[in-house]
Amino acid sequence: MLQKYQYQYQYQYQYQNILILDGNHKKIIFNLKKNPISNSTLNLSAEALKTKSVTVQDFYVDEFDKKIYLSILVPILKHENSNPIGLAIFTINPEKYVQPSFDEWSVFFKTGEILLFREKDGSIQNVNFLKYDKNKWIDFAFPLTRVELPAVQSILGRTGNLEGTNYRKVPVVAYSKKIENSPWYFMLQVEKKEAYQPLIEERWNLIISATSLIGLFGFGLFLISRRQVILDLKEKAKISSEMKLIKSALHAAANEILILDNTGIVLWANKSFSQNTGYLPIEILGETLDKLVKSGVQGDAFYKKIQDTVQNGEVWKGEVISKRKDESLVPMETMITPVLNEKNRITHFVIVKQDITERKKTEELRENFYAQLEEKVQVRTKELRDSYKNMEEINSYLEGAMLDLKNMQEKIIKSEKLSFLGRLAAGMTHELNTPLGAIVSSNRTLSDILNNKILSCIITITNLSSDDFQVFLSLLKNSQNNPITIELPDREKKLKIQKQLEAAGFSEKRELAELVLGSGVEESDDSWAIFFKNPKSKEILKSISCFRSLRGLSETISFASAKSLTVVNALKNYLVQENPTEKDNITEVNLQKEIDSILTLFQSKIKYGVKITKNYTTSENCLGNSDKLNQVWINLLNNALHAMNYKGTIEIKIEEIDSYIVTSITDSGIGIPLELQSKIFDPFFTTKKNGEGIGIGLDICKGFIEDMDGKIEVHSVPGKTTFSIWLKAASKRERERERERERERINL
The missing domain is CATH 3.30.450 (Beta-Lactamase)
Known part of the structure; x- marks a missing residue:
């Protein structure tokens, strides 16, 4: 069935490989493609088993075939709080899937x-x-x-x-x-x-031009401010060599540069403006800039805002749609800077313009590129999100499978319980029949005494003289102080009393000796010869024997009832269903009491050929779950009896070692071969014959003990096998709580 599910997964989800490891991530239980496991996957397996959570092994290089894979690691749990019993690994080949x-x-x-x-x-x-x-x-x-x-x-x-x-x-x-x-x-x-290169080149041109203008224009303004603006070309030739240098630099700039007076008349323009607009220099000077390049495309409000800004002495920067001489329209990045005199009045305007046609095209391409890219990113993001959703569905399916495995395990445990009770049924019947038979027999004898003898005893006592009554009371107290045993009468003591009575001349020596022993009175042997000279002596001893018989029968009934109750309670403790809300609770457990109760269930199997030796050196309670521990003791005792073929010695030892209560169960069976000792805790491993077990008992015991923060160990040689269960002592939890309180006090 497991292999069927593995192939179904591989076909449905196109996995490269599917593996299942044991709980120690050392043994491969199932390998669909028989491929070796990457070391990085093995290392991550330990973490997944430790955290008990589904883990995704991101893209990695397999050292065997040098290919890249993606793996999903899913721990297999017996129940929610247990340690994993295995690990499922689903490997994806991204070259095929991604x-x-x-x-x-x-x-x-x-x-x-x-x-x-x-x-x-x-x-x-x-x-x-x-x-x-x-x-x-x-x-x-x-x-x-x-x-x-x-x-x-x-x-x-x-x-x-x-x-x-x-x-x-x-x-x-x-x-x-x-x-x-x-x-x-x-x-x-x-x-x-x-x-992006065209935009970068134009931006550098603007920076170079602006830098040239800023560096040179300051010196130019100093000269221009000392002269009136003269349009005559002859007077321009008289300008100093420094002014010629400035002009040459400004003419060489790639950007369009103009100087206007405060009314908007063009006083000077560089060659770039003339070349770009198509106007001759003589057509430019003396004209307003609006007449030369104003397109009117951006509306009167736009141009009025520019005018208001510069008239206030502020620099305006922005994009203006300019007109060429051939009526073509060109986007220009424009900066208008007012020039102020010493009285803070505007005398001139300096305008720097750069053609941004190529930049606009690049920006448009970039915007289209980003729009298309954003659309593709959204599409691919949706595809990746859908892929993650598929993984979530896989995880959900695996969680359901884990729940089914957990339910199956609980059914197996319950089946083991019923199977064990079936094997003990005959022995339990005998264990109950024996005390119940004793009760019935004792009750019959008790009824006979009460109906036929008690009245005679009462009459005898009422007819006694005062001295004889005192003797009766003294002997009755003596009898009551002596315990009643089920042992046979002391033969030597009986013979000694008979000899004393024979020497005193009593012919009924045997009858009188039996009366003495039946009364339970302890007196010196030579005093009975004197006592029986009293004619009422036989009636007194018969009355005392009658009362002692009543007492003995009562104690027999009490003992047999207690025996029956012990068997019934042991069965009840084993069969009663634990409260689901408390089944994993860790409480204090009295191991001596629990183990003695479990031994009662095995009484019919151990009383004829098995010797039980108890060595309890501590009465300290441990921390654990009583119901689960009963399962552990039953499994270990059953295995021990089977190993000895129900003949031999079982030693049960309870001791305290380093804040742990250690319970050891040792049998004198044939032992476990060394090569099998590492496998006995594996699920479904068994050395028993078919029908005697399915090999999950020790695996379940190990899981139970580890859930209680304990451990189970085994040591076996021929003729001696010992299983040791280590559980925290109850006092250890109190010491831990005290240390925690001490830490809180220190923090405060």
């Missing part, structure tokens, strides 16, 4: 590359094949100190639009986004020379 979906993704940039990565052990770990290095995948990693990598920037908290260099040290622009509810990041990166 990588094909990456290969289907399209990127419309020639240098574009999609990455799926995460942070692991202080470095970036990639999960898909790289565009420029197909052989690198999981083992391709960079430290988080490489902040120039967009992937590192994402891990450090920056997502969205990013810039940096890729793993080949090539400048790139990228868009990154974290996948919800996962450690993974999704990113698309493109080399700058393809996606």
Whole structure:
């Protein structure tokens, strides 16, 4: 059935392999593909068994076939709080399950590359094949100190639009986004020379031009402020060599640069303005800037806002749609700077303009790129979320399977209980018949005395003289002080009394000696010859014997009743169903009382050929679950009797060792072979014949003891096998509580 489920899983979910390990993750119980297990998987198996939780082994390289896998490790539990009895491992091949979906993704940039990565052990770990290095995948990693990598920037908290260099040290622009509810990041990166280089070049042109203007214009304003603006070309030739240098620098700038008077008349323009707009220099000077380049596209309110800003002495920066001489429209990044004199009045305006047509195209491409990328990220995120949902469904199915296994185990335990009771049924019948027969017999004799003899005794006592009555009372007290035993009469004592009576001349020596022994009176042997000279002596002893018989029969009935009650209570303690809310409770347990009760159940099997030796050196209680411990004692005693073939010696020892109560059960059976001692706690391992056991008893015992924070040990040689159960002493819990209270006092 187990193999059927494994193949069903493998077919339904396309697993690369399915394995099942034992509870110590040392032995392989099932291996679908017969492949060796990776060491990294074995190491993670120990953690999964320890935490008792489903664990995902993220992408790793198998050292045997050098391929990359993803594994899911599921502990197999007998019940909720028990230690795992095994571990199921489901292995996924991402080349078949994950990588094909990456290969289907399209990127419309020639240098574009999609990455799926995460942070692991202080470095970036990639999960898909790289565009420029197909052989690198999981083992391709960079430290988080490489902040120039967009992937590192994402891990450090920056997502969205990013810039940096890729793993080949090539400048790139990228868009990154974290996948919800996962450690993974999704990113698309493109080399700058393809996606962003034109914009970068124009930005540098603007920076160079602005720097030139700022550096040179200060000196130029100093000269211009001392002269009137002259439009005559002849007077311009008279300007100093310094002014010529400034003009040359401004003419060489790639940006359009103009100088206006405070009324908006163009006083000077560099060659870039003339070349870009198509106007000749003579057409520019003396004209208003509005007449030359105002397109009117952006409305009167826009232009009025510009005018109000600069008239207030403030710098205005923004984007203006300018008109060329050929009526074409061009977007221009524009900066207008008012020039103030010493009286804080505006004398001139300096305008710097840059054609941003290519930048606008690049920005439009970038916006389209990011929009498409965002759409693809959402699609792929949904695909990954669906994949995680499938894993959750698998986990839910496995949890249901674990619950079924737990219920099956409980049924097996109950079946073992009933089987054990069936084997003890005949012996229990005999154990109950013996005391019940004693009760019936004693009751019959008691009724005979009460009906036929007690009246005669009362009459005899009432007819005694005062002296004889005192003798009667004295002997009756003597008899009551002597315990009643079930042993045969003391023959030597009887013969001695007969000789004394014969010497005194009594012919009824045997009858009188039996009366003396039956009365239970303890007197010196030579005093009876004197006593029997009293004519009432026989009646007195018969009356005392009658009362002693009543007492003896009462004690017999009490003893037999107690014996029956012991057997019934032992059966009741074994059969009673534990309270589900308390079945795992750890309480104080009196081991001596519990084991003595269990031994009662085995009385019919041990009283003829088995000697039980008890060596209880401590009366300290242990911490445990009484019902589960009864299961342990029954299983160990049953195994011991079977090993001895119900003939030999069983020693039960209870001692305290290092805050533990250690219970050892030793039998004189044939012993356990050394090569089998490591297997006896494995589920379904048994050395018994078919029908005598299914091999889960010791495995269940081991689980019970470990649930109580204890341990079970075995030591066996031919002729002697010892199972030792170590459980915490009840006093240890009190000492731990005292230490906890002491720590709280220290903290306070």
